Amino acid sequence: MAVIYEKVALIGLGLIASSLAWGMKRGGLAGEITGYARSAETRDIAREIDMCTVCDSACEAVQDADLVILCVPVGAMDSVMAEIAPSLRPGATLSDVGSVKRAVISAVSPHVPDGVHFIPAHPLAGTEHSGPRSGFAELFDNRWCIIVPPEGADRQKVEELASFWRALGSNVDEMDADHHDLVLAVTSHTPHLIAYTMVGVADDLGRVTDSEIIKYSAAGFRDFTRIAASDPTMWRDVFLTNKDATLEILGRFTEELFALQRAIRRGDGEHLHDYFTHTRAIRRGIIEAGQDTAAPNFGRTTGGKT
Amino acid sequence: MAVIYEKVALIGLGLIASSLAWGMKRGGLAGEITGYARSAETRDIAREIDMCTVCDSACEAVQDADLVILCVPVGAMDSVMAEIAPSLRPGATLSDVGSVKRAVISAVSPHVPDGVHFIPAHPLAGTEHSGPRSGFAELFDNRWCIIVPPEGADRQKVEELASFWRALGSNVDEMDADHHDLVLAVTSHTPHLIAYTMVGVADDLGRVTDSEIIKYSAAGFRDFTRIAASDPTMWRDVFLTNKDATLEILGRFTEELFALQRAIRRGDGEHLHDYFTHTRAIRRGIIEAGQDTAAPNFGRTTGGKT
Numbered sequence A, B: 001m002a003v004i005y006e007k008v009a010l011i012g013l014g015l016i017a018s019s020l021a022w023g024m025k026r027g028g029l030a031g032e033i034t035g036y037a038r039s040a041e042t043r044d045i046a047r048e049i050d051m052c053t054v055c056d057s058a059c060e061a062v063q064d065a066d067l068v069i070l071c072v073p074v075g076a077m078d079s080v081m082a083e084i085a086p087s088l089r090p091g092a093t094l095s096d097v098g099s100v101k102r103a104v105i106s107a108v109s110p111h112v113p114d115g116v117h118f119i120p121a122h123p124l125a126g127t128e129h130s131g132p133r134s135g136f137a138e139l140f141d142n143r144w145c146i147i148v149p150p151e152g153a154d155r156q157k158v159e160e161l162a163s164f165w166r167a168l169g170s171n172v173d174e175m176d177a178d179h180h181d182l183v184l185a186v187t188s189h190t191p192h193l194i195a196y197t198m199v200g201v202a203d204d205l206g207r208v209t210d211s212e213i214i215k216y217s218a219a220g221f222r223d224f225t226r227i228a229a230s231d232p233t234m235w236r237d238v239f240l241t242n243k244d245a246t247l248e249i250l251g252r253f254t255e256e257l258f259a260l261q262r263a264i265r266r267g268d269g270e271h272l273h274d275y276f277t278h279t280r281a282i283r284r285g286i287i288e289a290g291q292d293t294a295a296p297n298f299g300r301t302t303g304g305k306t
């Protein structure tokens, strides 16, 4: 594949940034990759694993970059952007990978200098691990990346960013920020909050010991714990910044949950059976869409990056 | 390995029964395996895949059996047991694999003839698939099987059943029925209900299309859909028969969820961060206990039976 951006700068050097670096190297998509993280420790690790040219300041990293990608938690976008804004070169594309889009746009837009093209994006790919060592080139393969171009965005720059994500292995969709935030509240943010809650309840129950919960997790709970092992800072920021959509979906969720709870209390088996039959169809759709396989996964004893 | 029971009868020929049949064959644990399912279709499939000697009635299947295992949904245990009771041979062990134990004991015990040893059990292993074709010998490997011996049970018969489950690849624990039902309400039943609910909410949301939900499921929702694809009849019976424990855990869950919801509404990032940090530890415990691996799994593109 050919170089798409001569110089790419990554601000933040965690899971997503390191996966980007390895993915760019795999595809030969960037002439040069620079990067910066706030802590010396993270910068040292990034140097050690030879992820990119690690700079000693964010401004140095973005100097002359054709593409700058903000890879920090959503709540840190504002301050990071304020710092690098004066060093961005006119004509550059500025993007991010934040899990929430309306809040990132509000935080970043005011700082964007004239001539810099701000085109937010969100790759729907991640793991429950974080930090520079957790990244891998295949993370984005066959996953979706949602690009959220602001009104009046330069179409050529948008297309260029889309082709970059495709070259990283992703499928690309475009959406407006509010719709993105609602879709993600349903498919990601609320499920994460629920998983965190359930794991917290399990831990808090005096009559069942932690070791029992851990031993018997294979019965369904294990997937919840994987979700609930995700980075606390990232997720705090997601809920604080996608508040309205998350609260809306949570409201719906508790409404439905109460209806099922009442059916259990009353012994209304038909209601339960109908509900459970209905939800099976969605699973079939996901398998058909290639987002998962039909192979039974609860009984798995091994896992892998592929 | 040596034969543990000369003749084993499986009543119900679905996922668990077929996994038992393949597991017994793998280990050479039974001299002969017979089986019965209520529908001719299931019996025909079981014959076609050569899972066991399929009989034309449940009574025929259990004739002279040394071990009879009830592998039907919890709500069907009563009628199945009433049917086979007269055909059980004195000295035989009678067990089951039902996901709830107190209710199965109440349903089955009254029918147990003198001289038959009823020792309930529950293998904590399954997948979201059902029917005879979905079973595989490895399902129970490294999983737990909880045996729930009634008061005054014959210790030798209990030990024999435990060695049978160990020979199938499982670890064995003993517990009383009420504690089993509470532990499972936490680690399995409530998580399933929550997953079903979330998938239902997603499907019901007019402003987000089904195809969007399916496309973007990799962001966390996918694991919920896998859980929510499980058999509706089995799960209806679980909730109807483990009502009290499920409702208790659900009550705790909504309490916690409301606290997190309030934290989001108020912008209390510290509360969220603390909660999310705490839940990470449980995940680590599960990985250390060997119930899962640390390999990132959200990004998986393939799956398998191993």
Ligand SMILES: NC(=O)c1ccc[n+]([C@@H]2O[C@H](COP(=O)([O-])OP(=O)(O)OC[C@H]3O[C@@H](n4cnc5c(N)ncnc54)[C@H](OP(=O)(O)O)[C@@H]3O)[C@@H](O)[C@H]2O)c1
Pocket (backbone or CB within 6 Å): A011, A012, A013, A014, A015, A016, A017, A037, A038, A039, A040, A042, A043, A071, A072, A073, A074, A075, A076, A080, A097, A098, A099, A100, A122, A123, A124, A125, A126, A127, A128, A129, A130, A131, A132, A231, A234
């Ligand atoms: N993980 C996922 O599943 C996933 C998926 C899609 C999108 N995202 C989004 O991707 C972004 C990065 O996530 P990640 O998983 O790569 O996180 P990560 O592995 O935890 O890395 C975060 C990086 O941001 C830096 N950082 C954190 N707080 C900062 C602050 N206040 N100021 C400046 N830098 C700060 C960290 O620096 P130090 O290491 O020096 O602390 C680290 O280099 C987030 O916006 C997240 O919403 C995540």
Ligand SMILES: NC(=O)c1ccc[n+]([C@@H]2O[C@H](COP(=O)([O-])OP(=O)(O)OC[C@H]3O[C@@H](n4cnc5c(N)ncnc54)[C@H](OP(=O)(O)O)[C@@H]3O)[C@@H](O)[C@H]2O)c1
Pocket (backbone or CB within 6 Å): B011, B012, B013, B014, B015, B016, B017, B037, B038, B039, B040, B042, B043, B071, B072, B073, B074, B075, B076, B080, B097, B098, B099, B100, B122, B123, B124, B125, B126, B127, B128, B129, B130, B131, B132, B231, B234
């Ligand atoms: N799946 C899991 O994850 C899992 C894990 C641990 C324990 N369990 C327990 O294992 C038991 C069996 O589950 P499974 O997953 O093997 O289910 P399955 O694949 O759906 O098979 C159920 C079997 O029971 C028969 N059956 C259903 N309703 C019946 C009725 N009213 N009367 C007589 N027979 C009936 C079915 O016969 P037809 O095919 O002829 O309809 C089928 O052969 C349940 O008690 C469940 O709680 C399940």
